[in-house]
Amino acid sequence: MYAHVFDVDIRFPDLADEAWDEFDRMFPGIRDTLPCVASGSGGASRHLHFLTDKPFFGRKLAVSKAKHRTANGGWTYNWEIDLFGTGRQVAMPPSIHPATGIAYHWEREYDLEGLEFGGGPVIDADAIERLGIASTGAFDFEASPPKTFTPGQMESELDALSLDILDDRAKWVMLGQALHHQFGGAQEGFDLWMRYSAKSESYLKGSSLNAELRRYRGFGRNRRQPVTMATVRRWYLEERDAAKLAFAIAELDDLDDAGTPVATMPASDDESGEFDDLLNAERPAAKSTDESVFDIGLTDAAPDWKTLLAISEKGSIEPNLHNLRLIVENDKRTAGVMAFNEFTQEVVQRGAPGVRSPNRKNQAKPFVQLSGPIWTLRDRANGDFWTEEKDDSIRAMIEAPKTQGGYGIKVPDRDLRAAINIVGRKNCFHPVREYLSAQQWDGTPRVERLFIDYLGSPDDVYGRDTARLMMIAGVARIFEPGCKWDYVVILQGLQGKRKSTFISTLAKNWAAELEGDMTDTRAMVEAMQKAWILEIPELAGFTRADVRHIKGFVSRQTDKVRLAYAKRTQEYRRQSIFCGSTNDFKFLKDDTGNRRFWPIGCHVESIDIDRLRAEVDQLWAEAVVLYRAMRAEQPVGDLPLYLTGAAAQAIAVQHQESAQVESADEAQAGQIGAWLDSPIMSGSVDDDQDAEGRAIVRNETCLLEIWVDCLKKDRGLYNQQTAQMLGRAMRMVPGWTVEKKARRYNRAYGLQRVIARDVETPPWPDAGGSV
Known part of the structure; x- marks a missing residue:
């Protein structure tokens, strides 16, 4: 049998019924029986999987009657139905869509094992062969429209091209292709090509105008990726910029020690100031005559950072990212204030602002300081949230007049946020790693008896091994983010035994409940960023499909997603472990296996939380020692964080089977x-x-x-x-x-x-x- 996919690509959800009606017309009565994947692009698009006894190449089966214009000016159909077959690739769950950051997920799963009973999603090959291929119009040419030039602009830029381009045969041909595209193959484009070609000594050598005209007319055959005048304009800009750079360097060589003004190259109105940054970056800042520019607060550790500032022609500080980064990193009021929390993956405030004092005595106007309740540090371990109010306060400090300790420059919001982010990431810390590294074990073993002593679980090899492995996994996920750990300990017992409090106390200040849709990777990553131990509450309330999602979710080591405030997709290595809780004795519902769940009975009337608070630091201190010993024994590769003894495995199976809900x-x-x-x-x-x-x-x-x-x-x-x-x-x-x-x-x-x-x-x- 051969695997294929129907790609039902619906770009407007309101037209979903129209697309599905066409699909039902081609393949009546099978839509709801095929395995179905919801696309990570969102909306109504779906992938339907099926099998045939013949392989098929990809075909376009149907398209909408209407089209719409895309953002780049081209045209495309409102919906399309494609057959993906031999030579085609299709995203499979749990792949992440690169644009939306949403995971593909099964709506109806593929039951491959059912094939042996003749019940698989099979479609007769004859039903596909009877279908024709939907006709499509050639809109590729219109998708790359001619470029817009002001009157005389194109001709002047062509005149400025060097002979090197005309003497390069490949670029000379590309010039003809670009003119053919710009003029739609008209004679005017050919005449321009020949006019500029005549500048070269190679013009018409071994050829003729009729031969070149035939060549020109053949350029229109490739409409998929036509060469456009954008390519020619890039040549023009590269040659122009190279000329300006050479001129700037030559002028910089003429600077004298007195700070003679730099000569400027004539430029049009829209190009004036284009190379100011280049000229100023090369001129030593010390040559400025405005001494007040450098009357600013400095840190003792970096007395010369002011010499790195980019200074304008008028001797003022340029309002760019380079300068903002230097100011935020070195001004006494902001130096050491922001830091990057590697656990929560965000910039936070971890230091108190300094005070910048005026250099003059009897200063007439007070200096702007970073003060007030928003700068009072409340959480030294994790750092305080970085808020917009703090951005505003730093902006006000920098934009203040120099006479009040400011820099007198207008601060762009984007550059200020980037400067704070850059400086914060240079000062990284990990609160949980710092906590674990600070603990000193007193030598008394406690970890293996965690469930026995606190929950009243049976004193057997299963209870000891699960406690030890869970605690080591918690340490390993902090020192080795993304390390392999596939299991969830489930605390099982009647309501009121303080199971959730046990989990939160064990996690110190880094516990949370895992709520919401587990297929929503963005929401799950945002929840995991703030928690070391995540509780999955009331496992019995989940459906069988939910439990299957949980199994796949907890076994992942990394998550790829674009968070709400981010511009790019990133990979996040997991630093947390999961622990479930339930009030029911029957809660495992997945008939495909429950090996990832380790049930632990809670047999005490009420968990002694006060005792746990008193001993939790020593529990983690011992877990760190156990982790380091395990890593020393196995220096590379995944740690053996799973049940290895036959007795423990047998007890685990007994607990899992006794908790299994009959399907x-x-x-x-x-x-x-x-x-x-x-x-x-x-x-x-x-x-x-x-x-x-x-x-x-x-x-x-x-x-x-x-x-x-x-x-x-x-x-x-x-x-x-x-x-x-x-x-x-x-x-x-x-x-x-x-x-x-x-x-x-x-x-x-x-x-x-x-x-x-x-x-x-x-x-x-x-x-x-x-x-």
Whole structure:
């Protein structure tokens, strides 16, 4: 079988019904049966997965009648339906969409195992071959419209091009292609090309005007990525800038020690001042005659930072990012104030502002300082949130007149935020890492008995190993962000035992509840940035689909997302661990396996939180020692943070099975198993018993027979969804194997995928029949 995908790309959600109506017309009755992925682009676009017995190349199956103009001026369809086949790639969950930062996710999952029972999402190849390819218009040329020039601008820029470009055959051809695109292949474009080509000594050597005209007319064949006048204009700008740079360097060489003004090159009104930064950056700042420029507050550690400031022609400080960074980093009032919290991944205030005193005695006007309640430091461990009010206060300080301790420059908001961010990131800290590194273990073992002593859990190898591994994982995620840790300890017990308080106390100041949609990567990353231990509350309240999402979510080591305040997608390595809580004794609902969940019973009346607060520092101090010993034993690679002993694994399975909620598939598997092992009753003694008088049971069956004879359902209601449901149930019945190929089963059911009883497996104990 060959895997394919229908890409239903709906650019306007209001037109979703129109697109799906067209899909239903081409493939009636199958839309709701195919595995479906919601696109990370958001909206109504979907990927429908299916299988065929033939491979197909990608085809465009249908498009909307109407089109819309895109932001770049081109045209595109309102919706399109494509077949992705051989040679095509498609994003799969949990991939992150690069533009939105949203994860692709399954709406209907792909049940590959159901294929062996003939219930997979298969479409007849003939149904696809009967479809034609939707016609599309050639709008690629219009997608790159001619460039706009002012009268005479294009001709003057062409005149300024050097002979080097005309003598370079590749660039000379590109010039002709650009003119062909600009004039739509008209004769005027060819005449201009030949006019400027005549400047070169290679003009028409070994060629003729008719030959070049034929070449020119052939340029229009490539409409997908045409060469435009933007390329030619880039050549012009590069040559112009190179000339200006050479002129500036030559003028800088003529500067004398007295600070002779630099000569300027004539420029048009729209280009005036374009190279001021270049000239000023090269001229030593000490040559300025305005001594008051340097009457500013300095830190003792950097007495010469003022010489790095970019100074204008008039001797004033340029209001650019370079200068703002120097000021924020070195002014006594801001130096050391901001820092970057590597745990929460944000700039915070971690230092108190300094005071800048005037150099003169009897200063007439007071200096602007950073003072007031917003600068009172409240959280020295994590740092205080950096607020817009702090940006405003620093802006007011910098924009103040020099006579009041300011710099007298207008501060752009974007540059000020960038300067604060740059300076803050040069002063990084990690509060949880600092906390762990500061703890000294007293040598008394406590970690392995965490659940035993505080929760009243049984004193067995499972309880000791899970406590030890969870604590080491908590330390490892801090010292090695993104390290592998796939498990969630679930605290199980009646309400009122203070399970949530136990989790928050263990996490010190870095605990949070994991709420919301776990497929929303942005929201989850924002929650994880502030927490060391994340509680997943009331696991019993989640659906089976939710639990599957949780399993995939907790096993990830990194998250790629563009946060709400960020401009680019970033990768965030996880620094937290998860701990669940539930008041129910039956809470595991995933029939595909629950190995990632480690249930821990809470058997005390109320957890002793006061004792935990007194000992929590020593618990983490010991965990750090255990982590370092484990890393020393295995210097590279993933740490063995999983149950390794057979006894602990066996107890884990027992706890997981006892917490398993019976699914509908499991209940149905029990009913089917009992029917398969019941004697066949035809009403005839000769047919119902073997030669030895023992009752005869079925050795073969098929899904349709189970549907009709076992479940007593209407044969006309049997469809792909019911086949998948029965296939899942049959996989839970022990001792039965599906045959690889379909064959004639019997007269009543014809050609079927037969499911046969294993020879080695007897009937269930209570059947009383023969095999």
